[in-house]
Amino acid sequence: MSEMINYGIDLGTTNSLISKFNAGKVEVFKNPRGHKEGLPSVVGFRQDKILVGDKAREYSNKDPKNVISRFKRKMGTTETYRIDTINSSKSPEELSSLVLKELKGFIHSGETIDSAVITIPASFDTIQSNATKEAGNLAGFDNVILLQEPIAASLSYANKDNSNELKNSQWIVYDLGGGTFDVALVKIIEGELTIVDHEGDNFFGGTDLDALIVEHIVVPQLESKGTFANLLNEMKSSTGRYEKEWYRFLNAAEDAKIELSSDKSTEIEYVLDDDNGNEVEGIITFTRSDFEKLIKDKVTETTQMLKKILTRQSIQPQDLKFVLMVGGSTFIPFIRQHVEEVMGIPINTDIDPTNAITVGAAFFAGSKKKETVTKKTIDNKSNIKVRAIYERNSQDSEEMFSAKIEGDIAGMTYRIISADGAFDSGSKELKTRIHEDLPLREGEYNLFEFNILNSLGNQVHHAQEQVQIAQGKYSVAGQMLPEDLCLVKDDLILKDTKLDCIFEQNAVLPSRASQTVEAGKTVLKDSEQDVIRVMVVEGSSDNHYLSNKPIGTLEISGANIKRDLLKGTEIDLTFELSESRDLTISAYLNGTGQEFSQVFNPKKREVSPQTLGTEIIMLEEMIHKEQEEAAENKNYNMEENLGKSLKDVQTLMLDAGEIPEDSVTDEKFQLEDKKRKLAQQVHQLTSSKRVDAAKQDYQELKGSVSKLIQENGNDHEKHQVRQVIGREQVFLMSNNPNTIEAATDELGSIQYKILMRMPNYLVHMFELLVESRVSMNDQIQAKNLIENGIHLIESESWDDLRIVIGRLWDLVPEKEREADGYRLFTGIV
Template sequence: MANINFGIDLGTTNSAIAKYENGKITLYKNPVGFKDTLPSVVSFRKGRIQIGDKARELMLTQSENVFSSFKRKMGSDAQYFVEAIDAEIAPVELSAMVLKELINFTQPEQPKSTVITIPASFDTIQTNATKKAGYQAGFEEVVLLQEPIAACLAYSNTLNIDISQEQKWLVYDFGGGTFDVALVRIDPRELKVLDHKGNNFLGGLDLDNLFVEKVICPKIEAVSGQTNLWKRMIAGEEADCKKLYFELLFKAEEAKKELSIKTSAQFELDIEAWDVFADIEVSRVEFESILYAKFDESYHLTERLLVDNGLKFSQIDRIILVGGTTYIPYIREQLAQRSGIKVDTGIDPTTAVVVGAAYYAGSKPSELAEENQESNPVATDLSVEVVYEPNSKDAEELIAAVFKTPFQGYYRITRSDGGFDTGVLKINQKVTEFVPLLEKATNIFTLLIFDENQNVVYQNNSIHITNGLYNIMGQPLPNDICLEVDEEAGKTFMERIFKKNDILPLKKTLYKTTSKNILKNSDDKLIINIVEGNAGGMIGSNLTIGYIEITGKSLPMDLIKGMDIELNFKISESRDLNVSIYIGALDLEINEVFNPHQRQVVLDKLASEIKTVVDEIQEEIEYQEEDENYEYLAKLKRILDHLTVLYNEALEAVDDRSTDRKFQLDEMKRLTIQEYDDLVRHKHVLQEIQEYQNTREGVESYLEVASPKQREEFEKIVRNEKEILQSNNKYLIRKKTKELDDLYDSIYMKQDERFVNAFYYYRFKMESEYKDAQRFKKLVELGESALERNSMTELKAINYQFWDLLIVKPRTREDLNNFDGDLGLK
């Protein structure tokens, strides 16, 4: 089986394609300018579609038919109206056009399989949209790779770094449209991404917009007499302003590049409609004055990544720069100054990702059937299992062939370059041969098996062993994948299915019960909602990636409360989600595959969601002011201020028809609510831990009178308590507390003192809480008499009479456990 070999960086600003072959990477050149990259820009003009540099040049004259930065809207419901063809086009289609152009660079080769990179913080919907673009471009096989992994593979395989012991790196990836920071562990044999954080709407494009708004627009207003220029440009209602916006974005990007090597830059501006012709000069100082807030956002995410993993900057060995934005001197200087770590510029930040993608593709077997490939050309019953390490740091590696049934014959192993040949050797039960490896290359070996007459009965010519190159054997899951389940009537929580940073692919089975009756032919529903995000956070701050409704109309018979449900989940390396549901009592099985590639962002809904959290934070602040926890209050107020700004910007952005501000606001809302979630969850988790410990002490105080089975149950419950208490998930801790609570009740209910405690509970209630005051007094006398005689049987009967006499009866544990859930699943 051949490897994929082709890797693509599908970037916001620029894209590229490369190929792995025999340990070396070939970057395919853009015929225009013979550059390593292709601008991710598409234009429509006179029935002709142009992609890349020529399309980008038209931004100055025909901006209404030129489209760029569409990667930022992948997975959204955004549509671009193309005047030239009088039609709308989606970001996925534009991305497919860029990919097709990259394929043209490989002529005469026509790759059918490829690895395409995505930001580590891309959610499942954005991931699926990228995959869809790959298939629309004509690929038959698309494998996705997270960009920080690609950057690390490029860095570790390209540079000769002496890694004699374990190191930790930070990959600081500030690209044209997205920002990612990843924590990586590397040792002499293995490279692994431990964790990451990111913002899908923080990139060079945002710096360009700020540059235009804060620096260039005021200069134009000064020479033209125009006012409110920025708001008029992004509103897109005036043709001249709309055209000017795209022209200024183009010039801002060029000036930004120039300011990376010079202290000032100039460009000409000719606006016929306003009779304005001017030379606009911008300085590096002016540009850097607008960078602080955006750099601070990236640095704040970097700090949070380290805090979440219990690390300090002093424990990081190096920072690897990726993405064109990291060319900006201010970014490099601030990063080095604040972190105190070596900022490594050893690789080209603009091509690191595509180089790493090609290295990964070179080690990834293609699942497509190869034409004209025969691994066993002779009809035979011979069954052979070939075993070897596909990646090795050693000078030689073992190839073994094991026969399922006894076999006598011969074997021969050759290396494709002709540098190694075992000759024909006798087989002794099995084949074991150490083969020499060419350094920093993929070594291809052929194994031939002969019968006793030296006729070929088996051939395997696709044994690939890569020497001296780092590889990664699996990609981490970017977020928790959770199932929403009923906690109590009207409330739900997220139960984690797969944990963030688990290595893909994954599968798991959960067993649940129904929390309500769903009658045949009724409109009642059993809801299976699978979400992506943070298992311990708010459900509203997470993203639904799989949703199934089972209504009474689809049931063969009634679904009764308490019935068992088996749920099987599988998630592929490219994040396809497969869900299988089996209800044994109904013999009902449902299978669904989810690969959603589009979601909607509505500004009114966005503002409403922010307002809900703002109100909640204000209540939390009012409550906490009484406790005078000033550090906690300060953090709450900072988050509140940020959300208030986002709320106001969401209201203002209603008229923004030119930028992708609404998607940026949605991303910032998500990240800020997650930060609030983390802060409040810490306090709630501490409360739940205290409740757990109190309950545990209560159970322990009764263990002496517990039965052997109850003591065994206690040991089973507390066996993994350390893992649960450190999970930072209040729902998991609460569930564990409930298990102890139920055990406590089962022991306590067999003790005489429970009747005594119950009597005093009823004895000291107000007379007004009972239906008959005289009867209440009589029961009190009878109860005290029973206590004097230590008659628990009488006291038990009296307690039941108290219960019947109550006007409003307290909820029992049984009541709490037998609620009807909204989802129908618990």
């Protein structure tokens, strides 16, 4: 009988917790040392000993350079932490795995766990999500399922004893933790929780408020008492004279911040030598009011994100039940007060904001079955289809399970067994319709296995092998995708790339999508230089692909294929996205009959302050160019808006210039995020140019295709063209360049197919390529192909001539192809 995962972990920036779901209740485990629920996410190295948690935090007062904290936000980056005492470096994933291993020791039963649900911010991108799974694997978890924190918090609240009033309601989760921020709109529909929309910042949390205290209160005070040439930079640099003080003061600032949640004032003591070697000693006193002034702008940014969600979803604060406050930083009185004032509705603090995430994760884990490595023999060739009907959430003691079975079921049987073994339907004959009354345990997630066996007793694979019914509990309808996932394709008209959205933002996971593309060039068998790239990026489909985050690339070269892949050949792409956002892509090449598949492992994020500065300068130059063009066209509104973006870019440039190349902070990642958003903003501001160009290209192509189709098109092609033209009022009025370009591509594809079967056009193409023979890369091959082409024209062998044209085209140097308007980056159109 299959087991449930049951264990939920909140892997936090500053604190982490572990809990277990058992018999409808959740237990949050306490640290056997000190009997506290939370474990500080801090790792220290003292010679050959590894310290984790409170001991590591205490040791940081003595040796801060060998104690690492706040590493969660660097997960999924190339950053590593140099540990002098072991003469080695550790990645954020390795450090996180040490925290996870320490949490295993909290389990007082001594049970060994190999599976867990680990929470992540809803705004974590795919790279960060994969890094979290990697940390779990390094800690010895064979099976890791990721859960978004706003869902976990909502599960924690909704599954309390007094949760009946939440039926078909909606609320906002305001989650400000130690290092990240999420705000999400959550709905319950028919007993299932789902995130409808969200905003977030992966680089804002309580630790940033600590940094504000150090930068704006502590450092100015120290500079007024001693002689320091560049104190703050010397603190933030890994080779700086005062690097140790940065960590010490951050910890002191965190303690002071916590004190201000209950006290009106606080103190930070300091003792250090200045640049001249003179001891500077004293006490810094500041008030809650001082702190609130310091954090006001940052807190206002969070409520601006909240307002964006309400605007996008066309709802008023009064439509919400409450704002659920989650995360240790929401203990700060000013934050609670500000959110309540902005929203005009009550904030909800009924759950413990420090453990709500792990409690919700355990509820979710109680509904998830462990994945086992060894399975029964499965007949994957089965054509059995099961359509099940049952209530997934119930207040009754039993529920009716019904299913309609399609396919060849002769000799087959079925059996339904509960996960706890209390219910067993026994083996029964499989019919086209079956019904079973399933008994439910009160206040629990009830899981049943629905097994179908063939005449040999082997399990037959089908889509309803697991049946889950929550009795008196809320379950999760599915997690949402924080950003679009897009396919990068070549845009032959604009001589650039364009994005096709595969999965839209807020799509419910898991999900599957299919798309058919065409090879934009001929790929010769055995040629390692000829490559088709199936590239996926994360971010809005309205952006340029360079403004989005790369997820992965499936490369298919000539060395991988059995025969030449001709230009125009259809490629069937299938994308599968798991609940934990593992992306699998399959590409079927119709021309060769081969299929290629790959699970994407996103490249880790790498940011250098120097490279960041260069990219910001390039962005500034691009804005200047766009401004000049807008002025020439008397588009004064665009010129003004670009001017505002330019000011933001110049401010960003100054901030980037102050970051040491060896900075110990994560400021460079924060600024890189800002640069990416500014680049997207500029791209959107100038999108009207693309719209005008796209409309013109469409009208021109429509004219030429309409004439061509009447003279040479078949009935199917004429029908296709009529369908496109019939939709033109919709896509032309949309003012969305991607939508208009997609329609143009449809016409272009029809045009190309017609032209490529017209002898006159083929001969014309061949003659143009013959004229380019001198510049071709392989003269001997070119000579042979041209001689062969002449014979094929004489014998009117047009199919073979098409192949020769494709191979000749691939011998043309890339620069000449670009000069003719072709720049193939991916090789698919």
